[in-house]
Each structure stands twice: as C-alpha cells, then as structure tokens.
Amino acid sequence: MAPITNGAPAPKKRIAVMTSGGDSPGMNGSVRAVVRMAIDQGCEAYCVYEGYEGLVQGGDLIRQAQWEDVRGWLSEGGTLIGTARCKAFTERPGRLKAAKNMIDKGINALVICGGDGSLTGADKFRGEWPSLLEELVKNGDISTEQQKTFQYLNIVGLVGSIDNDFADTDATIGCYSSLGRICEAVDYIDATAFSHQRAFVIEVMGRHCGWLALMAGVSTGADFIFIPESPPDRDWEDQMCDIISKHRNLGKRKTIVIVAEGAHDLDLTRISPNKVKDLLSTRLKLDTRITTLGHVQRGGNACAYDRQLSTLQGVEAVNAVLEATPETPSKFIAIIENKIVRNPLIEAVKSTQEVAEAIKAKDFKRALDLRGPEFAEYHQAYMMTTATDQPALRLPKQTHMNIAIIHVGAPAGGMNSATRAAVAYCLSRGHTPIAIHNGFPGLVRHHADEPVGSVRYVQWLDVEGWISKGGSEIGTNRDLPSKVGMGETADCFNIYKFDALFIIGGFEAFTALSELRKARPDYPAFRIPMMLLPATISNNVPGTEYSVGSDTCLNALTSYCDAIKQSASASRRRIFVVETQGGKSGYIATMGALGIGAVAVYTPEEGINLQMLGRDIEHLKQSFAKDKGQTRAGKLILCNEHASETYTTEVVASMIREESKGRFESRFAIPGHVQQGGTPSPMDRVRAVRLAVKCIQAIEQYAGKSKEEIMEDDLSMAVIGVKGISVVFGAMERLEREETNWNHRRPKDESWLQYKKTVDTLSGRPRPEDCC
Numbered sequence: 069m070a071p072i073t074n075g076a077p078a079p080k081k082r083i084a085v086m087t088s089g090g091d092s093p094g095m096n097g098s099v100r101a102v103v104r105m106a107i108d109q110g111c112e113a114y115c116v117y118e119g120y121e122g123l124v125q126g127g128d129l130i131r132q133a134q135w136e137d138v139r140g141w142l143s144e145g146g147t148l149i150g151t152a153r154c155k156a157f158t159e160r161p162g163r164l165k166a167a168k169n170m171i172d173k174g175i176n177a178l179v180i181c182g183g184d185g186s187l188t189g190a191d192k193f194r195g196e197w198p199s200l201l202e203e204l205v206k207n208g209d210i211s212t213e214q215q216k217t218f219q220y221l222n223i224v225g226l227v228g229s230i231d232n233d234f235a236d237t238d239a240t241i242g243c244y245s246s247l248g249r250i251c252e253a254v255d256y257i258d259a260t261a262f263s264h265q266r267a268f269v270i271e272v273m274g275r276h277c278g279w280l281a282l283m284a285g286v287s288t289g290a291d292f293i294f295i296p297e298s299p300p301d302r303d304w305e306d307q308m309c310d311i312i313s314k315h316r317n318l319g320k321r322k323t324i325v326i327v328a329e330g331a332h333d334l335d336l337t338r339i340s341p342n343k344v345k346d347l348l349s350t351r352l353k354l355d356t357r358i359t360t361l362g363h364v365q366r367g368g369n370a371c372a373y374d375r376q377l378s379t380l381q382g383v384e385a386v387n388a389v390l391e392a393t394p395e396t397p398s399k400f401i402a403i404i405e406n407k408i409v410r411n412p413l414i415e416a417v418k419s420t421q422e423v424a425e426a427i428k429a430k431d432f433k434r435a436l437d438l439r440g441p442e443f444a445e446y447h448q449a450y451m452m453t454t455a456t457d458q459p460a461l462r463l464p465k466q467t468h469m470n471i472a473i474i475h476v477g478a479p480a481g482g483m484n485s486a487t488r489a490a491v492a493y494c495l496s497r498g499h500t501p502i503a504i505h506n507g508f509p510g511l512v513r514h515h516a517d518e519p520v521g522s523v524r525y526v527q528w529l530d531v532e533g534w535i536s537k538g539g540s541e542i543g544t545n546r547d548l549p550s551k552v553g554m555g556e557t558a559d560c561f562n563i564y565k566f567d568a569l570f571i572i573g574g575f576e577a578f579t580a581l582s583e584l585r586k587a588r589p590d591y592p593a594f595r596i597p598m599m600l601l602p603a604t605i606s607n608n609v610p611g612t613e614y615s616v617g618s619d620t621c622l623n624a625l626t627s628y629c630d631a632i633k634q635s636a637s638a639s640r641r642r643i644f645v646v647e648t649q650g651g652k653s654g655y656i657a658t659m660g661a662l663g664i665g666a667v668a669v670y671t672p673e674e675g676i677n678l679q680m681l682g683r684d685i686e687h688l689k690q691s692f693a694k695d696k697g698q699t700r701a702g703k704l705i706l707c708n709e710h711a712s713e714t715y716t717t718e719v720v721a722s723m724i725r726e727e728s729k730g731r732f733e734s735r736f737a738i739p740g741h742v743q744q745g746g747t748p749s750p751m752d753r754v755r756a757v758r759l760a761v762k763c764i765q766a767i768e769q770y771a772g773k774s775k776e777e778i779m780e781d782d783l784s785m786a787v788i789g790v791k792g793i794s795v796v797f798g799a800m801e802r803l804e805r806e807e808t809n810w811n812h813r814r815p816k817d818e819s820w821l822q823y824k825k826t827v828d829t830l831s832g833r834p835r836p837e838d839c840c
C-alpha cells in the first residue's frame with residue numbers, strides 16, 4: 069500500500085521512532101524531540117510501540133504521533149512507548165514482517181533509541197533491506213512500484229542505555245541518571261557505614277562494561293573498584309586489603325568497594341561481592357555488608373543532562389534523516405565531550421563488540437583502549453586519587469612543589485570534589501597541598517586575627533569525605549587580589565613559598581587570575597604556574613563550555629520546575645514564569661528550558677521586548693484554547709534574572725495575566741539559591757576530579773623551571789576548559805584579550821546559544837517571521 073496523501077502534497081518523510089532493549093531515563097525525551105522536530109520539518113512522525121516487537125507485529129503498534137501526544141514526556145521515567153526484547157527480529161522472517169509493516173505504513177526512516185543489541189539489529193536490518201524488499205516482491209506482498217519507492221531505508225541510532233557501553237560516544241542517554249541513582253544510594257550507605265565503621269560491598273550494573281562502576285568509584289571516593297575492562301593484578305586480594313588497611317590506619321571509619329556485575333580477575337574468574345565480603349571480614353575483620361542495587365539503577369525520571377542529551381540528539385537524528393542520501397552510511401548520534409556529532413554506526417557497533425571480544429581474549433589493554441581516552445583518563449584519575457602512599461606514583465624529591473588551592477567567587481557543586489582530587493593527587497606525587505581558606509581575604513589575614521591560620525597544609529583524611537559535599541569546605545570569597553592588596557597577596561605567596569596556585573571558581577576567579585597575570589612584571593611571587601578550574605553555576609567563564617557546578621544547578625532547577633509544572637498542570641490553565649540565576653549569561657535558563665520543555669526562555673543575550681511578549685502571549689492563548697483537558701502537562705517560561713531591567717519576572721507574569729483576559733492564570737516563582745544545589749551531581753563530581761587532576765598535572769610540568777621561563781610561557785597561567793570535542797588549556801592572556809566580554813561578564817562566544825532555537829522549535833513557539 070502506497071502512503072496515503074489525500075491529494076495533499078506528500079510529506080517529506082515518514083519518520084518512525086522506537087525505543088528498544090533495556091529502558092533508560094531520557095528515552096522519552098528523545099521520542100518527544102524526534103516527533104516534534106519531524107513535524108516541525110514537515111514530516112509525519114510515527115511511534116513504534118514495544119520495540120522491535122511492534123515493528124514485527126505492526127498494526128496498532130505503529131501509530132502516527134501528533135505534537136500534543138508527547139507533551140510533558142521530558143519529565144517521565146522509563147519509556148512511554150514501551151520496549152521489549154524481541155526474539156522474532158533476530159531472525160530473517162521477523163525482519164521480513166517488519167519491513168512489510170513499515171512499507172504498509174509508508175515509513176521510510178527509522179530512529180532507534182536503544183543499546184548495542186538494538187543498534188546491531190538496526191544495522192543488520194538496513195544491510196538486508198534490499199534483499200528483504202526483493203523477497204516481499206517475490207511473495208507478492210508488495211508491488212515493484214513500492215519496492216522502488218522504498219528502496220532506501222534510512223536508519224539513525226540514538227544510544228539509550230544506562231551502561232554507557234557503546235563505542236565512539238562519551239555518554240549514552242540514561243547513563244548519568246543511572247549514575248545519579250548509584251551515587252545517591254552510596255551517599256546514604258556512606259552515612260551508616262561511617263556510623264558503625266562498617267565496610268560495604270556494592271554491586272552495580274555492567275556485565276561487559278565498567279563505566280558505571282568506575283564512575284561510581286570516582287564520584288563517591290570508593291576505596292576499591294572492580295571493572296571488567298581492567299581486572300586487578302594477580303595479588304589483588306593483598307592489594308585491596310593493603311589499600312583499605314592504609315585508609316583505615318589514616319583514620320577512615322568506613323570502607324566502600326564497588327563491584328561491577330561482570331567483574332573478574334585476570335583469568336576471567338568472577339570476582340563476586342561475596343568473595344570480596346569474605347576477604348574484608350576474615351582478613352581485615354571488618355563488619356562487612358553487601359548491597360546489590362539492581363533495578364533501582366534504571367528507575368526514575370531523567371537527570372537534567374539526560375534530558376538535554378536526549379533532546380539535542382533527537383533533533384540531530386531528524387536532521388541526519390533529512391540530510392541523508394542513499395549513499396550515506398547509517399549513523400548514530402554521539403556526544404564527544406561537549407559536542408553532538410554523527411558517527412558511523414557500523415564501526416561503532418564493531419568496536420563495541422570488540423571490547424567484549426578483547427575481554428574474552430584477556431587483552432585488557434585493548435579493552436581499555438577501545439573504551440576511549442575519556443574512560444582511560446577517569447580510570448587513571450581514580451587510581452591516582454585513591455591509592456595513598458604508592459612509591460610507584462611518587463615523583464623525585466627535587467620536583468616536589470608547594471601547591472596552593474583557593475576557591476574564589478560563589479560556591480558551586482563540585483568545588484570540594486575538585487579540591488579533594490587535587491589534594492589526593494598532590495599527596496600521591498609527593499607535592500605539598502596547601503589550602504587557602506576563605507579566598508584572598510583569608511590569605512592576607514593569615515596571622516593577624518585567626519587562631520588556626522587561613523593557610524593550612526592538608527592531609528588525606530581532611531579531604532577524604534569531600535567528594536560528595538556541596539558548597540565550599542575551605543570557604544570561598546568574592547574579593548579580588550586588588551581589593552585585599554597586590555603587595556600583601558605577593559608577600560603571602562612568598563611567606564608560604566607557593567610554587568603554584570590552583571584556583572577553583574567562576575568569573576571572579578577568572579578576574580582574579582587576570583589581575584595576578586597583569587601584576588606578574590611587578591611581583592616575582594606571581595611568576596609561578598597558576599591554573600583555573602572553572603566552577604560556577606552560571607557557566608560563564610571564558611575558555612570553557614562547561615563549568616563545574618552548572619550540572620548540579622540544572623538538576624536543582626529541573627527538580628524545582630518539575631514540581632512547579634505539576635502544580636501548573638493540576639490547575640490546568642496556569643503558566644508559571646520561573647526566574648533563573650546565571651548572572652548575565654542565559655546558559656542556565658536555556659539549558660533548563662531545554663530539559664523541562666519550557667514554552668519560552670528569556671535570556672540577557674537576547675533581552676525581552678514588547679513584540680516578543682505579544683507573540684508569546686498570543687501563542688499561549690492559542691495553546692490553552694487547543695488544550696481541551698486531554699493533556700495535563702503544565703506550562704513554564706524560564707526567565708534569566710537579568711534578561712531585562714524593565715520586564716522583570718514579576719512584570720512578565722503580570723503582563724501575561726492581564727493579557728490572558730481571564731482565560732488562564734499566570735504566576736511567577738523564584739528558586740533563588742536553591743539553584744546552587746545540595747550535593748554535587750555525579751557529572752560535576754567526576755568532571756571535577758578529572759579536570760583537577762589535569763590541572764595539577766599541568767602544574768607539575770613547571771617543576772624546576774626558572775621564573776623567567778615560566779613568565780615567558782603563556783600557558784603557565786591558564787584556564788582548563790571543555791571546548792567542542794576536546795579538553796584544552798587556554799592561555800589567560802589570550803582569553804582575556806580575545807574571548808572575554810568583560811562588560812557582561814561572559815564569554816564573547818557562547819556555544820549553547822544555538823540551543824535556544826531548539827527550545828523554541830520544540831515548544832512550537834512562533835518565529836518572528838511567522839507572525840508578521
């Protein structure tokens with residue numbers, strides 16, 4: 069049967085979307101994005117229910133989806149179109165039926181959100197497509213005309229899996245939500261373990277992939293981890309007991325060991341939680357318990373990152389469908405560091421399978437290599453920040469440095485995690501970490517009125533529990549060196565013999581580093597390496613597209629908005645205008661809007677004007693008029709605190725109320741400092757660890773160099789940043805000159821600005837040109 073067009077021009081494409089394999093948080097976000105983007109682009113959207121089972125059975129399991137059908141889906145857990153493991157699709161007759169069903173419905177493109185199995189199946193389906201069509205013609209199931217019309221099947225993969233086991237992408241949809249569940253559970257267990265001085269062996273998911281176990285280890289500061297890609301040495305039992313004993317001897321009251329489901333030793337003999345427990349109980353005499361987290365790890369709604377990822381990748385999948393030619397090989401949508409990219413599906417499927425083969429062949433180096441450089445860096449960062457007192461890691465004495473650590477600006481989730489990692493790394497290399505308490509005012513106040521002093525040597529146990537602590541344990545302050553006195557600051561650098569400075573903070577920290585750089589010619593004390601790790605909820609530091617703390621903020625904002633949305637939906641005809649922080653950067657507002665599905669977002673970059681408000685109010689009127697009560701998702705507008713001096717959040721809400729003429733209500737809400745978040749998100753924790761270790765590694769390169777050599781090297785004062793697909797150090801001098809919008813305290817180019825259009829597209833917000 070040919071596609072039905074009813075005389076109207078045929079739609080560009082019929083794009084079907086399905087979820088398959090194990091469910092993962094964020095799948096609904098990708099379905100919503102594919103459906104809405106497809107409709108926006110003049111295509112028809114279809115949902116295939118129950119994974120490949122729906123494709124094989126056809127009928128009502130493949131249904132057209134309308135714009136309103138996916139309203140409110142971003143905040144829902146699991147997958148609302150269902151998923152299944154389908155035996156029939158693994159065999160040719162099943163795939164033949166699937167092909168027939170697709171042609172019957174006129175579908176010529178398929179977006180599949182699933183794990184490696186699902187995408188392997190998709191790849192096979194596309195490879196076989198011409199022969200399936202031939203067979204269908206031979207059987208008389210389709211006409212030769214249909215065979216011609218549907219000769220190319222367009223397939224795009226979205227990787228939805230909590231395991232993060234797919235090659236050529238840094239993250240899969242759902243993996244950070246799952247990691248969030250694990251961290252939450254371990255944080256709870258931590259408290260009871262500490263109270264009773266117990267040991268806990270925690271089993272997490274991951275049969276062939278240790279990502280969850282590794283990241284859980286990094287983000288909870290676990291004492292030991294077991295992952296399939298990197299089995300422990302032959303003497304692992306001694307090694308583990310040795311490390312845990314050392315930690316206990318240093319004063320640690322609790323022990324956490326994380327075991328991936330698929331953990332094994334070098335001979336592929338399983339390392340079970342029971343085996344680990346027995347060792348800890350018998351050898352170390354620790355009161356040890358086992359916790360198996362199980363399906364809790366899959367559950368619940370998606371974290372902010374997975375909502376953004378699934379949305380942006382869903383949009384990109386539709387773009388990939390529309391731009392594909394018959395020659396384009398199947399692609400899947402990946403993310404590398406901070407960039408959404410299209411990667412070849414076949415190669416990634418192959419590499420993914422190769423990991424399992426490498427493990428089976430006991431080629432663990434290859435297995436780790438295949439996991440990619442990010443995985444290897446996290447692994448290294450974990451080892452370097454957990455193992456205490458390992459002679460192999462220590463640098464020669466003459467290269468040891470006094471490394472000062474300072475927090476500047478407002479607190480942000482992950483500042484403590486970064487500090488802990490820096491301290492642990494310094495100690496494992498033989499450096500002396502020195503914490504400056506309460507920022508630059510703390511530094512210069514050193515001996516006058518503080519009994520303990522604000523500049524303190526830090527020991528491993530001091531920072532051991534900081535990985536999951538929000539705020540700033542050493543205290544942070546906004547005051548700049550110029551305020552407390554350049555001379556006094558330089559004097560303190562000399563008094564404490566700082567060989568390097570590690571700054572953690574936001575735009576204030578950036579400004580402080582700029583001041584110190586400019587003062588270098590006058591103050592030799594500042595001719596030392598200084599590295600800045602951007603940490604601010606506003607994500608407005610030049611030199612990076614990601615600041616530690618911004619993810620925690622987005623999670624807090626998303627939870628807040630979910631609750632508000634519920635209230636808005638309960639009374640149906642209500643819109644909330646929510647004010648976000650972010651200074652003069654609209655990052656938080658925009659990414660928050662993307663993750664919550666806001667009807668509009670107002671940013672300082674764009675400002676607010678009357679026409680814009682008029683258009684949005686008109687859009688709201690139409691939207692409320694269309695809603696006959698069948699959907700109950702509430703509506704939100706996100707408005708940055710500095711989007712407009714005149715049209716404040718309250719004014720915007722009042723204008724909407726006035727103009728609605730009683731057809732709907734409008735309220736405003738200000739989450740304020742709630743946005744700093746409580747405990748840091750897992751992403752902020754792990755990235756803080758990785759970036760902090762990289763900063764200290766960069767600092768180490770200057771050991772033994774003269775002040776002149778350091779002065780001459782632009783990169784001796786730098787900002788570490790995630791930029792596109794890379795992690796890079798940007799020289800302060802260049803960043804100040806080329807990349808900083810000093811007036812508005814934000815980078816000149818903000819990569820996320822492009823996502824504002826996506827917020828508008830997916831909310832159906834009218835474009836200015838459509839209204840004139």
Ligand code: ATP
Binds near residue numbers: 156186189
């Ligand atoms: P998860 O990562 O959660 O396990 P997954 O996508 O890897 O997700 P699988 O059970 O491996 O989950 O695959 C889901 C479905 O994809 C299978 O039930 C089957 O229908 C299809 N599938 C998997 N592998 C193949 C294959 N080699 N050929 C055809 N279809 C396949």
